Amino acid sequence: MKIALLGYGRMGKTIAQLATDRGHEIVKTIDAADDSYDFNGAEVAIDFSIPSAAVANITACFEANIPVVSGTTGWLDKYDEMVSLCEQNKGAFIYASNFSVGVNIFFELNKQLAKMMQGLKDYDVAMTEVHHIHKLDAPSGTAITLAEGILEHSEKNDWILDEQEANKITIKAEREGEVPGTHTIKYESQVDEITIEHKAHNRNGFALGAIIAAEWLKDKTGVYSMKDVLNLS
The missing domain is CATH 3.40.50.720 (NAD(P)-binding Rossmann-like Domain)
Structure with missing residues (x-):
């Protein structure tokens, strides 16, 4: 080809x-x-x-x-x-x-978890994405796709970068070293938390x-x- x-x-x-x-x-x-x-x-x-x-x-x-x-x-x-x-x-x-094949599987896993958490009001969802210092955009496109997958099955109405609002998914964007890409989604309540994560080892x-x-x-x-x-x- x-x-x-x-x-x-x-x-x-x-x-x-x-x-x-x-x-x-x-x-x-x-x-x-x-x-x-x-x-x-x-x-x-x-x-x-x-x-x-x-x-x-x-x-x-x-x-x-x-x-x-x-x-x-x-x-x-x-x-x-x-x-x-x-x-x-x-x-x-x-x-x-x-x-990434793994990330696209992670997208589907994220949607399934969001469906399961829908209506469980004791849990709040947030996301962290970590990338290398050369990355120009924030949040990452991958983080936005993950947020959109959650929003399909959530009472949240949007995402917000590095801030907190009651009706929005907080996405924290971190830039450090040469990190290829790590995306973490956490559902947290007063009694426990559920976390899923995809971590790239290289590009x-x-x-x-x-x-x-x-x-x-x-x-x-x-x-x-x-x-x-x-x-x-």
Whole structure:
């Protein structure tokens, strides 16, 4: 499979290495929004760029009829617009806040626990996410996805960053060292607490999941999620 990498930072370099190990070819790397967008015969694109470049990158892929897998966060106010553009161009698109297989299983576990805790008013829920000091957005896209999964089954009406409000899920964002990503969800009452956690040991899981998604998306049309890729629906 011929891959264009949009964004060639630390994640892009990891994807390049793992993709090559799986027998794929990196035919183009673009490290910023590029007006020319010569994809050099790529069959699929993987976008781990920066928020300010993501929309231009994804748009260019649709216009060039290249399926695109995007893991860039911080641009989702334009997500519906990108979905419409994909459909107009009969393109193929997967966005995920986190492509790790383990994290996507964790997303489903989080929803199931939220269903079980629904109506148990003695418990309050909060979340902590810890990432490396280079991460640009807070809270993480993964934390937002987890919060949305809880909100589907909760009387809370939103999430809030680093503060406490009665009707909101508190997300505490910490940045330290080179932590790849840890997400902890805690339900606490006066008598006990229930905690679930996903801890990444390195960024290989994120990169491998994106490659698996690209392998799955190639030659398809439509808008999909990692639930489709992993058959978790």
